Amino acid sequence: MRVKSGPIRHEILPKEMIKRITAIRSIFTDVDLEPVEDWIDDLKRSEDPDKEIVAWEARSRTYQTFTTGKDLPINKKAELYGIILTWSRAPAEKTLTYVKMGVSLFTEQESMDIRKELGMQMRKKGMVEKDDVVK
Numbered sequence: 001m002r003v004k005s006g007p008i009r010h011e012i013l014p015k016e017m018i019k020r021i022t023a024i025r026s027i028f029t030d031v032d033l034e035p036v037e038d039w040i041d042d043l044k045r046s047e048d049p050d051k052e053i054v055a056w057e058a059r060s061r062t063y064q065t066f067t068t069g070k071d072l073p074i075n076k077k078a079e080l081y082g083i084i085l086t087w088s089r090a091p092a093e094k095t096l097t098y099v100k101m102g103v104s105l106f107t108e109q110e111s112m113d114i115r116k117e118l119g120m121q122m123r124k125k126g127m128v129e130k131d132d133v134v135k
Contacts, residue, residue, distance in 0.1 A: 010044045017043070020053050027060040030074060031081040051127075058121035059084050065117050076105045080114065087115045088122070 013021075021043060025036045043049040062084050067077060083106065096108060104111065 006045045008044050009047060010049060013040060013043060013049060017049065017053060020057065024053070024056045024060045027063060028081065031078045054125045055088065055122070055127055058118065058125050058127060059088060061121045062114065062118040066114060079105050083111060083114050084118055087118050 018040065021039050022036055025032070025034075025039050043052055046052045063081060066072075066080055072080070083104075096111060100108065106114070
C-alpha cells in the first residue's frame with residue numbers, strides 16, 4: 001500500500017474500515033506481500049483514510065475483473081497490479097511506455113482496457129470525472 005510515512009493522524013480506525021482494508025488486502029495476497037497490519041498503519045497516517053480505501057476498492061475491483069476465473073501466472077498478476085497502480089497515479093504515457101518497449105506481458109490494447117475498467121470503477125466511487133483516472 002505505502003502512503004508516505006508521516007505522523008499518525010488517526011490513532012484508531014473504525015472496525016468497518018478495518019474490515020474493508022482486510023477485504024482489499026485479501027484480494028492482493030498473491031502480489032502484495034505487505035501484511036494487513038502495515039496497510040492499517042499506513043492508513044492511520046493518511047489525511048483521508050476513507051478516500052484511500054475507496055480508491056483501493058476501485059483498484060481491487062479492477063484487479064478482480066482481469067483475474068477472476070482466469071488462470072494467470074503470478075508474473076502476469078504482479079504486472080497487472082503494477083499497471084493498475086500506475087494508471088491510478090500516473091499519466092497514460094508513462095504506463096504505455098513499458099508496453100511499447102515490449103517489456104510488458106500485456107498488449108497496448110489490454111493496458112488500455114485495464115485503464116478503462118479502472119476509470120469506470122473509480123467513477124462509480126466518485127473518485128474521477130470523465131476520462132480522468134485520478135482526481
